[in-house]
Amino acid sequence: MNIVLEIVKYCIFFRIIWIDLKKRIIPEESFVILLVLGFILAIENTNLEGYYLGICAYSMPMIVLYILEDYFGKTLIGFGDVKLMMGIGGILGYFGVEKIVNFYMILYIFSGIVAFLFLFLKKWKKYEYIPFAPFIIISYVIFEIFGK
Structure with missing residues (x-):
């Protein structure tokens, strides 16, 4: 069962990256599938409290960043990134x-280094749209490999 969940999870991640790069949006159904996968893992590990707290805690810094957009008057991240973090928080x-x-x-370190390199190599322009979902995924x- 775990191998099936892992395959589904990484297929959903690939789909999110592909669509975010092409259409600049994170699909709703992918977010819902991630939440369901996290819920299944929580039931399997008898950790429903950790599931709920993971959704809340991992998405909170992104929600703060999303709220700061109004203060700065600039688009920093989209709400799809916040929802993606909710799904990842539920899984973790x-x-x-x-x-x-x-x-x-x-x-932030990984995305900062990659963004700096792409700007330095002139692959991206300074104020061009940079999809954040690939960096999150x-x-x-990386966190799954080294962080646990």
Whole structure:
């Protein structure tokens, strides 16, 4: 059963990356499937509390960033990125603030380095749209490999 869930999870991740790169949107059905996968894992591990807290805790910094958009008057992230973090938080579950901080450190350092390289190599322009979902998903994979 776990191998099937892993295959489905990574297929959904690939689909999210593909659509975000092509259409600049994260599909709703992918977000719902991630939530369901997290719920199945929570039931399997008898950790429904960790599932709910993971959804809340992992998405909270993104929600703050999304709210700051109004203050700065610039689009920083889309709400699809917030929903993606909710799905990833549900899959990861809550195991303490330290894990969340480690995940966000991986996310921001990795995305900052890649964005700097793409800007330096002139692949992206300074104010061009940069999809954030691929960075979130690759950071999740890195976190799964090294963070646990």
